[in-house]
Amino acid sequence: MKVLSNTTTTTKAVLQAVSDGQWWKKSLAYLRPLQGQEFGGVYQIGTRANEGLEKQGCHPFYESVISNPFVVESEVTYDTYQHIPVESLAEVLLRTGKLAETKTEGEEVFPTTEVLLQLASDALPNDMTLALAYLLALPQVLDANKCFEKQSHSALSLQLAAYYYSLQIYAQLAPCFRDKCHPLYRADPKELIKMVSRHVTLYGHEAWPEDLAALTKQLHYYNERLLDFTQAQVLQGLRKGVDVQRFTADDQYKRETILGLAETLEENVYSIALSLAQRYSVSRWEVFMTHLEFLFTDSGLSTVEIENRAQSLRLFETLKTDPDGFHKHMAKYIYPTIGGFDHERLLYYFTLLESCGCADLGKYAIKPETHVRLLKKFKVVASGLDYKKLTDENMNPLEALEPILSSQNILSISKLVPKIPGKDGRMLSPSSLYTIWLQKLFWTGDPHLIKQVPASPPEWLHAYDVCMKYFDRLLPGDLITVVDEVTFSPKAVTKLSLEARKEMTGKAIKAVKHFIEKPRKRSSEEDTEEAGGSGVTYADALNHLEQSLAHLETLDHSFIISLKNSEQETLQKYGYLYDLSRSEKEKVYNQAVAMCLDGQPLRMIQQLLEVAVGPLDISPKEIVQSAVTKIISALSGGSDDLGGLADPLHVLEGVVAAVHASVDEGEELVSSEDLLEWLRPFCANDAWPVRPRIHVLQILGQSFHLTEEDGKLLVFFRTEAILKATWPQRQVDLADVEDEEKRCELFTELLEASHQEVEFQHLVLLLQAWPPMKREYTVTNNPWVRLATAMLTRCTTESKERLGNEVLKICRALYNTEQMLPAEGVKELCSLLLDQALLLPSLKLLLESPDERLHAMALDHITAIAKVNDSNCDQELLSLLLEAKLLVKCLSTPFYPRLVGHLLASPQPGRWDPEELAQQLWEAGHEAEAGSLLLAVRGTHRALRTFSMALGAAQLWVEHAHPRPPPSPP
Template identity: 70%
Template sequence: QDDISISSSQSADLLYWTTAKTMKVLTNTTTTTKAMLHAVSDGQWWKRSLTYLRPLHGQEFGDVLKSSSEANAALEKQGCHPFYESLIVNPYVAEIKKKSFAEVLLRTGKLAETKSEGEDLFPATEVLLQLASDALPNDMTLSLAYLLALPQVVDANKCFEKQSHSALCLQLASYYYSLQIYARLTPCFKDKCHPLYRADPKELIKMVTKHVTQCGHADWPEEIAALIKQLYYYNERLLDFTQAQILQGLGKGVDVQRFTADSQYKRETILGLAETLEENVYKIALSLAHRYSVPLWEVYMTHLEFLFTDSGLSTGEIEGRAQSLGLFETLKTNPEALYEHLAKYVYPGIEGMDHQRLLYYFTLLQNCGCSEFVKHAVKPETHIQLLKKFKAIAPDLNYKKLTDENVNPLGVLQPILTSQNVLSISRLAPKIPERDGTMLSPSSVYTTWLQKLFWNGDHQLIKKMPETIPEWLSAYGTCAKYFDRLCPGDIVTFIDDITFSSKAVTKLSVDARLEMTNKAINAVQQIIEKSRKKNSENDMDSAGSTPVTYEETLNHLQQSLAHLETLNHRFIAYLKNSEQEVLQKYGHLYDLSRSEKEKIHDQALAMCIDGQPLHMIQQLLEVAVGNMDLSPRDIVQGTINKIVCVLSDNSTEFTSINDPLQILEGIVSAVHASVEKGEKLVSSDDLLEWLRPFCDNDSLPVKPRIQVLQIMEQAFHLSDEDSRLLVFFRTQAVLKACWPEKKQVEIIDIENEEKRYSLFLELLNSSNSQSDFQHLVLLLQAWPPMKSASISCTSNNPWVKLGVAMLSKCPTEQKENMGSEILKICRSLYQTKHRLPVECTKDLCLLLLNQSLLLLSLKLLVESKDQDLHVLALEQITAVDKVDDSNCDSEILSLLLNEKLVVKCISTLFYPHLINHLLANQEEGHWDIVEIAKQLQEAGFSAEAGSLMVCYKGTHPALRTYSTALNVIERWI
């Protein structure tokens, strides 16, 4: 390899000269060195010194003797001795320092090795690595010389890896391994300087890399294979670093370190760089994609998405750029993925009225072979045809909405339909899909346009929006000229829109609607006659289907006419002219119904739910045209069934039923009123029959079943048999809910008061939990009040016995909670036929007092409204020597004020609290403070009355004196 390409640079010549000179000097000094070493008394001192160079545990190599120079620590510049400064471009010139300890140690070790003439080898690896590491920032040539002297070539990695990963350091590593590989492939004589050291390092790296790459499958010796692996490694690192530096220089916020380490981030970064209009950045993205095996298809797809969504380019510019970059030659190799990307990321960002861009979008799909992957009913080629037409005749059309599977296409077309474009658009209709997957018909387009024409007018046909009846009739006449463009079903749609829509009911009179319906009937009859004549002349058997369709249209219009004529009926007029909003609503709903059975049925149900009289529902059914086959009984039964469904499973199907029990109560009242008038429309037996299965269903909650029965009982004077049946249902419902193990009772078991009382005592003895007691309350409420003298007396009263059991069977810590439950039970009976007698209330109050539940007892005594019980309450209040939470709260104070007991409490500790509570809540207006002050004055408590008025009037505290209180009485009261 003597003919190797040798660099003529001064640095290469200098390296050759210094190497040769060094070899000569070393040869001449061999004898002198041996003599000096024989004179050293301790020949092993340098071996012990090696330990100082080895790193301590947990330290990186070289930490002990780290170079003090940090100026070129990043290895951005090539360090050199000052002597060579003029030979290197932009060098880092190191200061001339004294020899380091490692250098002295190396020299000494080698001298010792020389003394032994090679028998005692010096372990120089650690020393050489330390010297190379120290020299690298200051003198790169010297550092390389140390590394080349290593016994094991790959040990140099320890030095390279601990350095800053600069381009210079990575180049040095590649150069080092290139030298080693070349030297092994082409050895030289030891007494000569190998010409490769004079070669340009860049050229050497390039040449060696090319050679080993071309011979990649060669059977390399193991040693050389390891060196080639290291060369590839550092070349890759250098390339990564260089490209990372380029990325950093772009100013795009790329995290270079993460780019090097994270493959996913690397891929996303490359694709992100493809989203640009800057040519240099785009080329870098392509280069990086090639370098890191990111598919070119993905890069092109990303760039195309960017062009559509974020580039700001016009459609023409997008088309030109995509063409010039040759994107589609690659993209159409995978048409399915191309379609998925475009549909997911590009199509949503295109404006519906940007017909030009939509046209280009669908053209791309067609040209790239994506049509077979489009699952929509309309294929790209059809879109292209439609867009070319709409672009010319309806530029304001939102084309994306028109072809949206979830949007009514006629609703999208309606705003842009005019007399000028309706014909053209109707011809396109068979290519436009409806929501059900079928295609629009020309007739449906004309129908939509005629509705718009009738209501809004047109610049050519109806220049002014109609207002008077003649104008409306004239507008109808204009529209009727196009009936030959409509199919029979669309004629019905149009006529219903102008006669039975909310707009028609509001804007048009009944007479105008009648006249238009009559004219429509005549028009359809004429069409039928023409069709019959035509079929007769042509003798076409199959044509008979058309008259049948028109016959159905004719029947529909005749039904409409008959319904319109009923709008003048006295009952309907009463509804429409009523001052009650709900009745006006009924009249409006009937007007819109066209006497269709389903709509009349729904309206009758709504009236029943609202609790309207049954005779009103009957009148509605009688006025409606046609055979409704409905009766008030059917309507009430249907409503009851809905209520039962809601009560049974909380069904959300019937949104009109918010409070089923309240609605049931209204229906029962309406039926009761009807029965009282002798109308014989629905009877109480009917209601019982419809409600009995619900009340007898033990799988349902007991409370609503009992409430249903109570509603029935309150409304009707039931026979003895029905009453016993109701009591039986109630009893059975409660027993099944709480005592399922108990044998089922029969009617005979509860037919009289004594048997019911016996059953109650039996259940009471077996009850221990709060749930048991609550069901006993439901049971007593379900039965008629017990009036027998032996049972209703205080000691045997079932309510008192229940209270005693509740307090005696509960733990001590639950006494207060159970006492509160007793208070709730008593309160729930106040407005019912089960209200407790005074004696029973007194017994329960004493029971609470015995359990030290004074506050609960006071509340029950005070709200009883009985004077004797009030006296007992005042005795307890007077005996209180300290007011606290156990005997006083805001509720008892409010009850005392409600019962006008302020004067009687004046001598108690409750009085100050009463006054404070009264003044604190004066804004609510529950109590008349002036009236209370009068009561105090009349009872002889003038000072207290005056003090109350002074506080009530907001007098300053400094003026609230005894004399002031006395003086204001006469003025304020």
């Protein structure tokens, strides 16, 4: 006590002797590092080598007593060139703070927590014992978490945290004297952690005071973390790609990892998966289900091996506890992976469903126990059957059965099919099975009944006789199906002779009559099948077969023979389709409509209807009306099939032409009035586009000599359709278009009201839809000239070039029609175009006219052009100049080189002849130009095209083309 008193007195004296009593506070402020900075110091050297805290850092003195120690190199290396500070800044700060606290005799307490935590963090990698001492000196026990949480999560750091809290808990439960070393600090840390953990767990957190309960929670927390880390290390040792850090922190990843480990055949890995599942509360049921899924899908084991392993692991004792979950997992994850031909595995699959109580779960078309019975039989009699396809509710089960049917298994399988539902949900009948087998038997044979595929008529008849032996197994409706297949299918028409088909049908009729006269005793099951079937009786079957035979007789008709023997593929197709039709009303009707859409004569359609077995009660008029309805639907944007023809208007032209020809021949099958009546609603409906309606009316007008009233009506429809599209507010009636004068008034009214391009386009349609004007008009009063004038003067300047081309298109559309513009009209239009600086379309109009005066005008304009560019020349203009034979007259213009270039680049023998053009040049006195042109046409290199060479070539060509007559004899 005396020593302590002397030390205190001495310290006070030293501190009071300093003139500035606040020096230590300034030093503290200077020494305290900024937030986030390292303190630096002695412990930093070599720290990085043990950052992960994988080894226990210690002083070299204790190296021999610690397993796997870490010693800082600088502690054992005596390097005179490396300065190692005796103290770290944190230690200086702590000492100075304590000195200040001593000066005030405890009145001002120095906050040591931050410094102690930093010292502990710095010391941990190098001297864990010292770090623990710093932590034990903390004023608040729980503040140590700040240090522990900053460290790398290693087994050593987690053990240290658990040891720290074990020490603190033990010290609070059994306080020790401070004047001597308590045995607590010499105890084995592992044993201490185990003892304290067991003690606090025995009573639970609630049994302890609040401050102690907080410590027990931390101990439990770090124990759990340590256990997690240890098991994660085990996982890492398995080399299965487990992310240990993520496994420790992510619960979802932890669960998925455990279930993933269950997907193995390695016993040690599987055991670890079970252990982890128990540790982390992952359902044992899930682990077993995952393992079972693995066995089925990815294990590579045979079905027997899967069964043995599942039994040895006793999986199903647990899986049975949740039948619903088991059923869902099996159906979703396992069933899709089983092949339809793997009957053994499918049998095991359905056996599991049955044994685990899943029979009443789900909406089964077939119960699991039924699947089991079926598979046991199919394994024996039909090993090549795709069982999944057979039982797929979206597939036809008969399609799955057909490939494996034979004479050896048909009887066995026919006893099984009543347990199999069809696509409609009803159970299959043995009759339906025999139906598909007999078709297969007839066409492909059977190893025991028909050993070779038939090829000749006698062989086909023999095959049919074999099939007939099984007709008594068929319901009437199925019997019809079989006979139709062997007599009226595409294969039958192609492979069998007509006589053979007749004979087969006759035999079927005799068999049906026999069944009617002597009905055999039928089982109750067969009676149920017949009652639940289509309701077809043997009497119905007899009527059907008799019509088939009557239809076959019509195939000898001269009209049908002419179709089949025709050289035209289309007519052959008609004969083929009629053969297949069996004179069924719907098929004959559809074929007749198709013929009408193809534009076939109505007389041919009438012959088809007359030849077919009737009465069909179908007239050619009905056929044409149906065809027109289809065309109207296609024009209106519907999806009606027009026989592969893309353009409905083209199809309509064919139909109208056929009706027109029929009317001209006086057949009185369909009249023009009928067509107009059917088409009028479409043409009058302003909901549809204008152009198709106009085209329809034009087609009618071109094909029929309409009465005056019909003609007026046609013009009215055309006018009304156009006006409704562009001028809906202008109501038009028949009086507005009944004569030329009225139409001119209407045109003038609409022209004055038009200012937009779309309106002018519809005025073009209007003039085209009206009959040609008969009155004589001055050039400026011509409707077409007035329309072009309005277009060019009223529209915006941005669209002038496009409008010039539109005027050109309008004039071209009038060529070779009654409305073609006279030369004066063309001249007037060209003047208008020139006024708008539209030289190119103006030149084209002048050159396309046959009038020489207009050609001369074009040449005048061409001669006046000083420079050729895209605004006054293009390929089309050059072609027009060559066609007009104006090459010679353009010789002195800038157009001549372009004309020659175009002539060479686009040789068109049918339109212009280079030699003829060269002759024109020669005759005009341009011998050198003629020769140069000939040399260029013949491909002579430009370097050789000299003046003398060109002149010589021209002279030589003239001599060959126009040889001199031989001199007369003296």
